[in-house]
Amino acid sequence: MAPPNNEAMIEAMMKALALSAARGIPPANFQFRPQPIVAPNADEFDFNWKQLESALRDIHEKNASGLSFEQLYRYAYKIVLKKAGDRLYENVKQFEERWFTDKVCPRIFDLISRNLVDMTLNDVPGSSVVERRSMGERFLKGIREAWEEHNTSMNMTADILMYLDRGFTQGQNRPTIFAATIGLFRDHILRATIHETNCIVFDIFNATILDQINMEREGDVIDKALLRSCTSMLDSLYRTDEENEDEKLYFEVFEPVFLESSHAFYKNECERLLQEGDAATWLRHTQRRLDEESDRCATTISLTSLPKILAVVEQELISKHLEEFMNLDGSGVRAMIDNDRIEDLKLLYQLVSRIDPKKSALKTALSVRVIELGYEIEKVLAQTDFAVLADEASATNGDKSKNKRNNASAQLTAAAVKWVADVLALKVRFDRLLSDCFADDLTLQTALTKSFAEFINRFDRSAEYLSLYIDHNLKAGVKDKSEAEVELVLEQAITLLRYLEGKDQFETYYQKHLARRLLQQKSSDLEVETEMISRMKRELGNSFTHKFEGMFRDINLSKDMSEAYAKHVRGLGASSHDQIGLAINVLGGNNWPKETVGKYLGSEQTGPGINFPAEIKALQDSFYSFYSKDRTGRKLTWIASAGTAEIRSFFPKVPGEKSGPKSKDRRYELSVPTYGMAILLLFNDLPDGESLSFEEIQERTNIPQTDLINLLTGMSAIKSKRVLWKEPNPSGKTAPGDKFKFNNAFVSPTFKVKLASVNVANQVENDEERKETDERTLESRRHCIEAAVVRIMKQRKELEHQQLVMEVIQQISGQFKPDLSFIKNRITDLIDREYLERFERDGTGRAEYRYLA
Amino acid sequence: MAEEEVSKYVTLVSNDGFEFVVLREAVLISPMIKSMVDTKNSFREARLSGRCKFEEISGQVMEKVVEYFHYWYKNREKEDVPDMDIPAELCLELLVAADFLGLDSKKPPPPRGV
Numbered sequence: 001m002a003p004p005n006n007e008a009m010i011e012a013m014m015k016a017l018a019l020s021a022a023r024g025i026p027p028a029n030f031q032f033r034p035q036p037i038v039a040p041n042a043d044e045f046d047f048n049w050k051q052l053e054s055a056l057r058d059i060h061e062k063n064a065s066g067l068s069f070e071q072l073y074r075y076a077y078k079i080v081l082k083k084a085g086d087r088l089y090e091n092v093k094q095f096e097e098r099w100f101t102d103k104v105c106p107r108i109f110d111l112i113s114r115n116l117v118d119m120t121l122n123d124v125p126g127s128s129v130v131e132r133r134s135m136g137e138r139f140l141k142g143i144r145e146a147w148e149e150h151n152t153s154m155n156m157t158a159d160i161l162m163y164l165d166r167g168f169t170q171g172q173n174r175p176t177i178f179a180a181t182i183g184l185f186r187d188h189i190l191r192a193t194i195h196e197t198n199c200i201v202f203d204i205f206n207a208t209i210l211d212q213i214n215m216e217r218e219g220d221v222i223d224k225a226l227l228r229s230c231t232s233m234l235d236s237l238y239r240t241d242e243e244n245e246d247e248k249l250y251f252e253v254f255e256p257v258f259l260e261s262s263h264a265f266y267k268n269e270c271e272r273l274l275q276e277g278d279a280a281t282w283l284r285h286t287q288r289r290l291d292e293e294s295d296r297c298a299t300t301i302s303l304t305s306l307p308k309i310l311a312v313v314e315q316e317l318i319s320k321h322l323e324e325f326m327n328l329d330g331s332g333v334r335a336m337i338d339n340d341r342i343e344d345l346k347l348l349y350q351l352v353s354r355i356d357p358k359k360s361a362l363k364t365a366l367s368v369r370v371i372e373l374g375y376e377i378e379k380v381l382a383q384t385d386f387a388v389l390a391d392e393a394s395a396t397n398g399d400k401s402k403n404k405r406n407n408a409s410a411q412l413t414a415a416a417v418k419w420v421a422d423v424l425a426l427k428v429r430f431d432r433l434l435s436d437c438f439a440d441d442l443t444l445q446t447a448l449t450k451s452f453a454e455f456i457n458r459f460d461r462s463a464e465y466l467s468l469y470i471d472h473n474l475k476a477g478v479k480d481k482s483e484a485e486v487e488l489v490l491e492q493a494i495t496l497l498r499y500l501e502g503k504d505q506f507e508t509y510y511q512k513h514l515a516r517r518l519l520q521q522k523s524s525d526l527e528v529e530t531e532m533i534s535r536m537k538r539e540l541g542n543s544f545t546h547k548f549e550g551m552f553r554d555i556n557l558s559k560d561m562s563e564a565y566a567k568h569v570r571g572l573g574a575s576s577h578d579q580i581g582l583a584i585n586v587l588g589g590n591n592w593p594k595e596t597v598g599k600y601l602g603s604e605q606t607g608p609g610i611n612f613p614a615e616i617k618a619l620q621d622s623f624y625s626f627y628s629k630d631r632t633g634r635k636l637t638w639i640a641s642a643g644t645a646e647i648r649s650f651f652p653k654v655p656g657e658k659s660g661p662k663s664k665d666r667r668y669e670l671s672v673p674t675y676g677m678a679i680l681l682l683f684n685d686l687p688d689g690e691s692l693s694f695e696e697i698q699e700r701t702n703i704p705q706t707d708l709i710n711l712l713t714g715m716s717a718i719k720s721k722r723v724l725w726k727e728p729n730p731s732g733k734t735a736p737g738d739k740f741k742f743n744n745a746f747v748s749p750t751f752k753v754k755l756a757s758v759n760v761a762n763q764v765e766n767d768e769e770r771k772e773t774d775e776r777t778l779e780s781r782r783h784c785i786e787a788a789v790v791r792i793m794k795q796r797k798e799l800e801h802q803q804l805v806m807e808v809i810q811q812i813s814g815q816f817k818p819d820l821s822f823i824k825n826r827i828t829d830l831i832d833r834e835y836l837e838r839f840e841r842d843g844t845g846r847a848e849y850r851y852l853a
Numbered sequence: 854m855a856e857e858e859v860s861k862y863v864t865l866v867s868n869d870g871f872e873f874v875v876l877r878e879a880v881l882i883s884p885m886i887k888s889m890v891d892t893k894n895s896f897r898e899a900r901l902s903g904r905c906k907f908e909e910i911s912g913q914v915m916e917k918v919v920e921y922f923h924y925w926y927k928n929r930e931k932e933d934v935p936d937m938d939i940p941a942e943l944c945l946e947l948l949v950a951a952d953f954l955g956l957d958s959k960k961p962p963p964p965r966g967v
């Protein structure tokens with residue numbers, strides 16, 4: 001059973017009454033009221049009404065404290081019981097209407113002066129703001145006062161006439177007496193027309209409120225409580241006495257004009273701001289306006305208008321001229337980004353997010369700027385002369401042994417390092433903006449990533465530069481770096497790698513650079529190398545790093561093998577070659593770059609390998625027999641170009657020198673490339689003072705001409721490394737026809753002397769080499785696509801062109817981003833080679849491909 | 854008087870002079886009495902510390918009405934309440950009084966603007 005309520009009670013009483021009546025027992029003590037129930041008696045009605053009427057007057061005049069509620073209630077009760085409710089209802093209405101016309105309206109209309117009408121409705125200028133404000137306030141105060149009096153009186157009236165509503169109005173489907181009388185205010189005041197000016201009070205009222213609001217927008221102080229009372233009055237009045245919720249005067253009449261006037265106000269304001277042309281001002285101003293309007297809704301008008309008025313501000317101040325503001329010179333998005341105006345960008349983001357969840361405008365602006373800055377990096381790079389830069393660096397270091405003219409390799413490394421550093425700096429900058437200003441917004445992040453990828457991939461050397469950057473850092477830098485710094489380098493490298501589309505190209509370069517680091521033992525920390533590779537693996541998958549890992553495996557196995565061989569040799573006892581230590585790297589052909597291995601494997605281009613000196617040959621044979629003990633059938637090819645040798649050398653004292661280093665015998669340990677060793681050993685058998693010509697050396701060693709020139713130059717041109725004396729022109733570049741002899745007078749401050757070939761520009765590809773690499777990349781891409789096509793067709797048998805292309809792109813997108821026409825060419829080629837055939841499917845007329853087994 | 858704190862009780866007086874002191878909150882179920890003792894309206898009853906004379910209601914009936922007020926107040930938030938005992942001989946008069954006090958309204962009085 002539900003909690004007790006009146007209705008249930010009444011029901012229970014009625015039931016009890018019916019029961020007792022049925023039993024024929026008259027209710028005991030039942031007394032009829034003294035008055036007999038008769039037809040309405042005119043005198044009695046008049047008497048009761050007169051009492052009520054005087055009470056109504058007292059209520060209006062705030063004289064009600066002496067009145068007995070019970071008595072008044074009883075007058076109305078009696079009238080209603082006598083079925084005269086309709087007369088009472090009409091009488092009350094008439095009374096109130098008369099009261100309005102006689103007492104209230106004149107007071108209000110007096111407040112409406114010609115001036116007020118002119119200022120608010122007709123926009124006549126000429127009076128000061130202060131004057132206007134006080135006049136408006138006076139009018140609003142009058143309205144408020146009248147309203148409050150009316151409201152209180154009508155509440156009280158409705159209370160004593162409660163029985164009228166219950167006994168009469170509700171049955172008649174008429175508005176309650178309260179609704180009927182409170183509405184008089186609307187009908188007799190707000191909707192009244194002032195005859196002289198022919199305008200409606202409501203319009204003046206609205207215009208006055210709006211005028212006050214606009215004054216506040218301009219910075220004046222206004223009476224917020226007053227406006228609040230006025231608007232809440234509109235909130236409690238309805239268009240009709242029906243009092244439908246959605247017909248409140250506030251929504252019906254006031255809010256539309258309020259919004260309209262706000263549109264106009266902010267439209268003007270926005271145009272003014274646009275003329276001032278400062279985006280920072282605009283941002284702050286707009287934000288302030290939004291805050292102000294929120295405050296205004298909370299304190300001055302109604303919170304229900306908040307979303308609507310904010311929409312107005314957003315539309316007028318943000319949406320309409322957003323792009324113009326963002327493109328402003330000197331303060332627009334570009335300037336904000338360039339000058340790190342964090343606050344501005346933050347505000348901009350907040351404002352843009354208000355109007356557009358996708359933030360397209362901001363997204364575009366950011367993308368454009370990122371790409372511009374990306375091209376800027378390229379442009380600066382192209383204009384920088386790295387030869388000069390590096391020169392300055394070496395000059396400040398006082399490193400005079402360095403070549404004056406920086407070699408191409410160093411230049412390229414410098415360019416690569418600068419490029420990567422610049423790109424990373426840009427990335428860091430935008431990452432910071434993203435977290436500081438853009439709340440790590442996902443759409444913006446995606447847009448930024450796309451833009452970065454775009455300019456990085458538009459730059460045709462990005463893959464090479466990235467690999468060079470890693471090479472540079474792993475070679476030299478790591479030693480002096482803390483763990484955190486190394487970590488950073490690795491992380492950044494991976495970041496850039498993620499952007500790179502031509503991953504296969506990167507793979508080629510990385511393979512090449514890694515090979516050099518491993519073979520020449522230039523890598524400063526193998527652990528870091530492994531870490532780098534395991535990161536790539538995580539990022540790009542096993543197949544990407546497969547070759548790199550193979551290279552590491554080869555190197556490690558080779559180390560063990562060298563040791564085992566040394567042990568083996570010791571076990572053999574003394575022999576002619578026990579003085580030559582051998583460290584060997586056995587490289588699996590597939591894992592290593594073609595530059596290192598390929599030339600000597602395919603060897604059509606280079607002919608038979610070089611002629612090794614007899615001592616070395618014996619060593620090679622000995623090793624091979626050791627090697628093939630466990631591994632029968634394997635072939636070893638000696639790659640002299642990749643090796644180095646350390647030679648203990650003896651320079652006898654120079655006759656005639658009395659003092660100085662040349663007066664004594666000198667011993668040096670020369671570290672030379674394997675080719676260099678082959679050359680130097682030639683001079684062992686040569687009598688003192690005799691020389692060998694370039695051609696003789698070439699013939700006896702069979703070293704390729706370019707390598708030979710580089711090497712001989714390295715051993716003769718630089719004074720501190722001049723172990724060979726060249727005739728003519730000792731310090732010049734080697735050319736065919738030159739003659740060389742052993743330089744007895746060689747002096748070096750250090751015991752160990754490193755002789756490298758000069759001008760080899762190892763890391764660098766000169767243009768030709770680059771073309772070659774590109775060609776190779778293209779070649780491997782060709783294979784890659786063909787393999788993908790065949791793989792797909794083998795499985796699907798028949799497929800449409802479009803579908804095939806899509807699947808191909810999907811399969812190889814991890815490696816590079818293929819061109820459509822490129823794929824098409826490959827397909828055509830496969831058709832020519834009869835892997836596929838073209839046919840037309842019946843009915844559709846569309847061309848499809850079929851796999852030919 | 855208006856400054857003084859409103860008393861927790863109101864006094865209902867019947868036409869034959871019986872006075873019933875009732876918890877103010879309990880009488881608020883009657884919209885009529887509620888308006889009558891509403892200090893905002895400042896009629897005489899509200900000013901005289903809530904002393905309300907009912908010229909139409911006898912002490913006997915008023916007693917039952919007050920009992921109902923308390924019955925309602927005590928049980929207003931409970932489920933499963935026992936019925937209140939109503940003597941059959943008082944029913945008719947009680948009905949009239951309930952009508953007068955606005956206790957029979959099918960729906961609460963319509964809300965009004967402030």
